[in-house]
Amino acid sequence: MSDPLADSAERLFAAYAGKAVVRAAEHGVFPQSLWDALIRAGFTAALLPEHAGGVGATVAEAMALLRIAAAHAAPIPLAETMLAGWLLAEAGLPVPEGALTVAPVRLRDVLTLRRAEDGWHLTGTASRVPWARDAAAIAVLAEGPDGPTVALLHPDSFTLARRDRNLAGEPRDTITVDTVLAADAAAAPFGPAQLRAAGAAVRTVQIAGALSRALSLSVQYAQIRVQFGRPIGKFQAIQHSLAVMAGQAAAALAAADMATDALAGGLDLLRVGAAKARAGEAASIAAGLAHQAHGAIGFTQEYELHFATRRLWSWRDEFGNEAEWNGVVGRAVLAAGPDGLWPLLTAA
Amino acid sequence: MQMLTFATPPVDAGAEALRGEVRRFLADEMPGRTPLQRAASWSGSDPAFSRKMGERGWIGMTWPKRYGGHERSALDRYVVLEEMLAAGAPVGHHWIADRQSGPSILRHGTEAQRQQILPRIAAGACSFCIGMSEPDSGSDLAAARTRAQRVQRGWLANGTKLWTSGAHQADYMILFCRTGATEGDRHGGASQFLVDIEQARGSGLTVRPILDMRGAHHFNEVVIEDLLLPEDALLGREGDGWAQVTAELAFERSSPDRFLSAFALLTEAVRALGPAAPERAAVAVGRLVSHTLALRRLSRSVAGMLQAGKDPALQAALVKDLGNTLEQDTVETVRLLVDAEPSEEDGSPPLAAVLAHLVLTAPSFSLRGGTREILRGIIARGLGLR
Numbered sequence: 001m002s003d004p005l006a007d008s009a010e011r012l013f014a015a016y017a018g019k020a021v022v023r024a025a026e027h028g029v030f031p032q033s034l035w036d037a038l039i040r041a042g043f044t045a046a047l048l049p050e051h052a053g054g055v056g057a058t059v060a061e062a063m064a065l066l067r068i069a070a071a072h073a074a075p076i077p078l079a080e081t082m083l084a085g086w087l088l089a090e091a092g093l094p095v096p097e098g099a100l101t102v103a104p105v106r107l108r109d110v111l112t113l114r115r116a117e118d119g120w121h122l123t124g125t126a127s128r129v130p131w132a133r134d135a136a137a138i139a140v141l142a143e144g145p146d147g148p149t150v151a152l153l154h155p156d157s158f159t160l161a162r163r164d165r166n167l168a169g170e171p172r173d174t175i176t177v178d179t180v181l182a183a184d185a186a187a188a189p190f191g192p193a194q195l196r197a198a199g200a201a202v203r204t205v206q207i208a209g210a211l212s213r214a215l216s217l218s219v220q221y222a223q224i225r226v227q228f229g230r231p232i233g234k235f236q237a238i239q240h241s242l243a244v245m246a247g248q249a250a251a252a253l254a255a256a257d258m259a260t261d262a263l264a265g266g267l268d269l270l271r272v273g274a275a276k277a278r279a280g281e282a283a284s285i286a287a288g289l290a291h292q293a294h295g296a297i298g299f300t301q302e303y304e305l306h307f308a309t310r311r312l313w314s315w316r317d318e319f320g321n322e323a324e325w326n327g328v329v330g331r332a333v334l335a336a337g338p339d340g341l342w343p344l345l346t347a348a
Numbered sequence: 349m350q351m352l353t354f355a356t357p358p359v360d361a362g363a364e365a366l367r368g369e370v371r372r373f374l375a376d377e378m379p380g381r382t383p384l385q386r387a388a389s390w391s392g393s394d395p396a397f398s399r400k401m402g403e404r405g406w407i408g409m410t411w412p413k414r415y416g417g418h419e420r421s422a423l424d425r426y427v428v429l430e431e432m433l434a435a436g437a438p439v440g441h442h443w444i445a446d447r448q449s450g451p452s453i454l455r456h457g458t459e460a461q462r463q464q465i466l467p468r469i470a471a472g473a474c475s476f477c478i479g480m481s482e483p484d485s486g487s488d489l490a491a492a493r494t495r496a497q498r499v500q501r502g503w504l505a506n507g508t509k510l511w512t513s514g515a516h517q518a519d520y521m522i523l524f525c526r527t528g529a530t531e532g533d534r535h536g537g538a539s540q541f542l543v544d545i546e547q548a549r550g551s552g553l554t555v556r557p558i559l560d561m562r563g564a565h566h567f568n569e570v571v572i573e574d575l576l577l578p579e580d581a582l583l584g585r586e587g588d589g590w591a592q593v594t595a596e597l598a599f600e601r602s603s604p605d606r607f608l609s610a611f612a613l614l615t616e617a618v619r620a621l622g623p624a625a626p627e628r629a630a631v632a633v634g635r636l637v638s639h640t641l642a643l644r645r646l647s648r649s650v651a652g653m654l655q656a657g658k659d660p661a662l663q664a665a666l667v668k669d670l671g672n673t674l675e676q677d678t679v680e681t682v683r684l685l686v687d688a689e690p691s692e693e694d695g696s697p698p699l700a701a702v703l704a705h706l707v708l709t710a711p712s713f714s715l716r717g718g719t720r721e722i723l724r725g726i727i728a729r730g731l732g733l734r
Contacts, residue, residue: 212352219731239728246727247670250352250663254645257356274638281635323631330625330634338619342434342611345641346367 005057009065012037013072022307025075026169030134035076035099044099047082052089059264063205067256070209073307075170077101077131079202084139087195091150091186098136103129103153103175104192105199105319111177113142113149113185120144120181122151125161125174128318132173133160140177141188141195148188151181166314168307190267197267199319200276201259207279207315208249208256214290214308215249218242221294238293245289248282255279270332270344273325280316280325287312354663355656357648363423370431373404378435383698386436387612387705390605391566393517394438395472401432401439402472407446411454416467422655426604426648433608444514445469448599449476449522453542456584456592461542465520477518479525479543479570480593481511487722489593490534494525496541496577503527503541503577505552508569513716515555515568518545523572524593527586538589541581548575562692562708594661600717601664607643607671609713610678613706614640616699617682629685636681639674643667662730669723672714679706 016034025031038044046062048054057065062082069078077099084100104111104126111124122142132138138153162174219242222233232238259275262268287309291298298305316322336344377397378386385392401407409425411417432439450469453461468474485491494507507525515521521543528537545553552575558567584592614636621629646667653660683690683703690704714720728734 215352219733222733233728233733236725239731239733240721240724242731242733243669243724243727246352246731247666247673250354250646250666251639251642251670253352253354254642254649257354258641258645271641273634274641277635277638278642281638322635326634326638327627327631328634329637330630330632333633333637334618334621334623334625334630336618337623338615341615341618341637345637345644346430 005061006064006068008041009043009068012041012043013068013074017069017072017074017076019304019307022073022075022304031075034074038076038078039097044078044081045085045095048085048095049089052085052095060260063202063256063260063263066202066205067209067212070206070311071213071308073168073210073213073304073311077134079206080130080135083198083202084137086198087139087141087150087188088152090189093139093150093152093184093186096137096152099131099134101129101131101135101138102195102199103132103138103140105129105196107196111140111142113144113151115145116180118180120149120151120185121179122153122157122181123178125176127162127174128164128166128172129175130318131171132158132175133163133171138175141192142185144185144187146187148191149185150188151185153177153179153181157181166318168310168314170311170314193269194267196319197269197272198263200325201263201267201272203315203319204252204259204272204275204279205256207283207312208252210308210311210315211249211252211279211283211286214286214305214312215242215245217305217308218245218290218293221298225295232293241289241293245286245293248286248289252279252282252286255282270329273320273328276320277322277325277329280322283312283316284322354646354649355653355658357645357652358423358655360421360423363421363427366424367427367431370406370428373400374431374435374437378437381436381438382701383436383612383616384692384701384705385438387702388438388440389433389436389609389612390439390443391709392436392438393440393475393514395441395475397438398441398472398475400472401442402470407442407472408450408466408470411450411466411470415454415462416470418470422651423648426651430604430608430644433604434611436612440514441475441517442469442472443605444478444518445474445476445520447603447605448478448596449520451599452522452540452592452596453583455595456540456588457542458580460580461583465542468519474520475514475518477512477515477521477545477568479509479512479515479521479523481509483508483510486511487719489524490538490590492524492526492538494523494572496523496525496527496539498527499576501576502579502581505541505572505575505577508571510567510569511558512555512568512570513566515545515570516557516565521545521570522583522596523577524589527589535590537587538593539586540583540589540592541577542583543575543577543581551575560708560712562705597718598659598661598664601661601668601723604644604647606668606717607640607647607674610675610706610710611640613678613682613702616702617686620686620688620699625685632681632685636674636678639670639677643671643674646670662726665718665723665726665730668717669720669727672720675713676710679703679710683707 042055080101157179255275409420496503527539
């Protein structure tokens with residue numbers, strides 16, 4: 001990696017997101033010094049347009065930061081803060097400081113917004129909301145009387161009904177809302193499908209990061225672990241397993257680039273869907289191979305491989321799994337028909 | 349990890365304008381061709397079609413104009429290649445020459461060789477075959493035993509080449525053989541020669557057909573007995589054959605023919621399933637498309653890296669391994685989505701015919717141009733494991 005932004009991100013995460021920090025976060029210790037360092041570096045605002053408090057980074061640069069954060073298993077809501085900021089900025093709302101997240105994230109969860117005398121009445125339940133317990137505010141995409149509406153929800157206006165976690169120990173909480181909001185609600189420029197796609201795009205980028213980490217750990221381990229008198233990486237069976245893994249890592253990186261392009265322009269559901277589905281499949285294949293190459297040590301809590309693989313196994317299901325997104329892609333292709341298939345794939 | 353760097357494919361508005369031009373050409377040229385003919389794609393040879401492409405300037409696109417080329421970008425060339433493959437155009441006559449033999453001659457050939465051969469390739473009027481594999485030398489190319497010995501007025505070649513696709517139709521073969529001692533260096537003492545097949549037939553070179561399991565004639569055995577090769581048949585430098593052949597394989601492995609070989613079947617599946625297909629079919633078709641989009645991104649990235657003068661041999665191996673897996677997956681996926689028993693007999697429905705063609709050709713996808721095992725070995729070396 002040669003560009004200065006990526007280099008400084010590598011250094012920052014190496015310094016502040018070590019194993020002890022990742023472990024402590026799983027026991028409920030929010031890594032405040034890491035988070036503060038991210039804010040100082042401007043990374044949390046990287047996806048924001050400059051008029052909304054952004055730092056002038058491109059979408060590609062923001063996604064590169066996210067990929068590096070994921071490679072370090074950084075236990076912070078960076079993706080969610082970027083996503084919430086993006087949603088608020090798209091809707092023309094101010095973006096507050098601090099850790100942010102979005103809701104709802106599950107297909108069946110709906111938050112409803114009705115007009116009240118003194119503002120907006122927001123009600124409903126949203127499950128598996130990432131990092132809700134740590135968020136300074138939640139950007140919600142609610143069903144309003146005039147269609148999808150974006151509103152900002154502060155911690156004193158929702159109840160943390162259940163503290164849940166994903167397989168990697170990242171908070172995924174249930175919130176219930178029955179509150180009257182002040183004026184900060186605005187018509188959303190899009191509906192729940194686009195928010196889901198944006199979520200899928202950032203998870204795709206994170207998968208690419210965690211997968212590259214699983215690959216480099218596996219390659220390093222194969223070079224030092226000696227069995228039958230030589231490093232196991234000298235055995236052809238192991239070499240070919242790791243070559244397959246490298247192929248999946250490359251596919252995941254390509255998917256991350258596709259997702260990044262889509263996020264930067266128009267959020268084309270076909271491309272986001274293809275990216276999330278391809279990355280999810282890569283995650284499944286590569287996580288299995290990484291553990292196979294590591295043997296028993298990779299299965300222990302002490303060794304760090306699971307920081308990457310438990311994230312892969314979580315993120316592949318969040319914001320839509322492979323079946324859901326491949327279904328979206330397939331429907332688009334079948335609707336285009338045999339003569340529309342290739343033009344659809346090659347459209348810029 | 350450096351090997352996983354795939355540069356962002358450059359955006360090129362000119363290449364997209366060219367895409368429209370190619371599509372109009374294909375709309376005129378392709379309607380008479382059946383889905384089964386389209387499935388053959390670059391295995392299908394049609395000299396008249398190749399000449400028309402040559403007239404359009406779509407062969408040897410990146411080569412200098414003084415050799416009949418057009419000095420277009422690698423991405424322009426990529427657009428033409430992928431449009432031809434997606435449509436299943438019969439590009440086999442010039443495919444090998446355009447993909448690897450021409451670039452090899454451009455890089456290593458003498459001025460006379462370039463002037464004599466490259467303009468004919470670019471015109472679509474000259475076909476090449478690859479004289480690499482032998483009876484005891486397949487993946488292990490360094491085990492080649494065919495030998496050319498220096499004699500007065502040239503070289504005297506003896507040996508046997510095997511699995512030589514298209515040797516019965518080609519104008520030239522690039523012959524890889526031993527010219528020197530190999531003791532202690534398996535890669536040393538090899539050279540490449542340009543063999544004029546028409547001239548060589550009857551004076552030491554015999555082409556014998558080998559039918560594949562479909563009954564089709566692509567492969568050949570090429571027997572070489574005391575074939576006199578003139579001095580100027582040497583391609584590149586004596587003893588540099590191994591380095592030259594390795595560079596040639598990078599061209600062979602990076603192009604979109606390494607993931608679009610089953611695209612005709614995907615097209616027919618979309619036709620047969622229709623927009624009201626069950627969810628199971630949408631998911632399965634969507635998966636193939638998701639893989640195709642990711643591969644196309646990787647493959648275009650390799651084209652961009654070639655354009656930038658980089659050496660993406662490793663990236664090319666990754667793309668080919670992933671691409672061949674997708675091609676073979678396509679066959680196994682589609683057959684479970686449609687009610688079609690594969691058959692290429694006359695009168696078979698298009699889907700059954702294309703399926704039959706691909707069931708019987710798919711095993712070759714992960715063999716030709718470097719087996720899956722060879723590619724994974726290259727990737728493992730890139731990872732630092734070998």
